Amino acid sequence: MFEFNNSISVIGTGYVGLVSGACLSEFGMNVICLDKDEEKIKRLKKLEIPIYEPGLYDIVKKNVNMERLSFTNDLKYAVENSEVIFIAVGTPPLEDGSADLGYVLKAVEEVAEYMNGYKIIVNKSTVPVGTGKKVKAKVKEVLDRRGADDIFDIVSNPEFLREGAAVKDFTHPDRVVIGVESKRAEYIMKQIYNVLYLISVPFVITNLETAEMIKYASNAFLAVKISFINEMANICEKIGADVHHVAKAMGHDGRIGSKFLHPGPGYGGSCFPKDTRALAYTAREFGAKSSIVETVIKVNENQKERMIRKIKCKFSGNLKGVNIALLGLSFKPETDDLRESPALYIGNRLVEEGAEVNVYDPAAMTNCQKLYPELKINYCRDEYEACTNAEAVILATEWNQFRSMNLSRIKDKMKRLLFLDIRNVYEPEKMKKLGFEYEGVGRK
Structure with a gap:
């Protein structure tokens, strides 16, 4: 049987990252939300929410007070103190219509620099089919250079959040889509979303490419x-x-x-x-x-x-x-x-x-x-x-x-x-x- 210590970090406190981090802490996870923007993190520590989203402030305040949710600029601290790392950075469109993966791959590269044992890297950002493989290659490249163990998993877990109803959508979704390559990663992801399983939310467990495609097709x-x-x-x-x-x-x-x-x-x-x-x-x-x-x-x-x-x-x-x-x-x-x-x-x-x-x-x-x-x-x-x-x-x-x-x-x-x-x-x-x-x- 695999083990999981409920420790999560979320890289990026934009719309998807902040909502995801706050709601995951509401699920009982210990969540560290990280952002490079020092001013944004200062505001979040003061419970100043940088986006307009009904219900989000209450969840953030509650879980900060319960010490399940915290905010930091320290990537090393966030990675070393988390078993599961959600990537929730932007993928803005390029002029040709393709998604810019620069922020995703840069975040993954920086995360890999501080990995200290088995980690699951979860792609929460909306990315084109094939990104999971690119993320896997990038992590392996960094770990090989460091001479570190390359025991890790990549997961695709697309979000389906409607702005204005994001908290409800995260806590009562139509489905949870999880693209995985190992039973260990599948088990841990199911533990993270166990509260949704208990209320009979459908789970779709598939491979990385299919999970990525589901988001775009939807x-x-x-x-x-x-x-x-x-x-x-x-x-x-x-x-x-x-x-x-x-x-x-x-x-x-x-x-x-x-x-x-x-x-x-x-x-x-x-x-x-x-x-x-x-x-x-x-x-x-x-x-x-x-x-x-x-x-x-x-x-x-x-x-x-x-x-x-x-x-x-x-x-x-x-x-x-x-x-x-x-x-x-x-x-x-x-x-x-x-x-x-x-x-x-x-x-x-x-x-x-x-x-x-x-x-x-x-x-x-x-x-x-x-x-x-x-x-x-x-x-x-x-x-x-x-x-x-x-x-x-x-x-x-x-x-x-x-x-x-x-x-x-x-x-x-x-x-x-x-x-x-x-x-x-x-x-x-x-x-x-x-x-x-x-x-x-x-x-x-």
């Missing part, structure tokens, strides 16, 4: 559903059908399901855009066709630009000097993440077209000011200030507070009552009765 399929319903919405607008009724009827079919059949300005975030491009690149690299994925990428890009054409059409193709209220910046509600955000794309394009853009987002404005200081938009205190003297309102991110706005107050503040609801939050007939010139996506 995200690509969800991206397909989003792009498909957006294409249907565009057709519905032309023929006078209502895409919401179409999606509802489709969703009742058990073979299809209702999730991700929500029309809008296209998908964004840290996963779908990056992962679809990386999967398409991998297919090309291995000489396989990925016509559906390639098309989905094009459909999504076109959908964002289609939103700009919608608003331009209302002003005879000229937005110069038009005062527009943009409600939302993050790519989805309950997060401050701006990566590949359709709302941010729209804000950028409106500025390029010469519009005067007033913006309000409940969580993402600080991030936007920090990351895009050159963006010429006006940040407002709330949605009502943003709508003051607006000639058009664009509801771009479906935050809950935008679902229950005082529409009479919005109406009184606007100069022209044009309401472009690209998330289909409001009912067209209700908006028209209130006097708005209303347009959604895929609705007559």
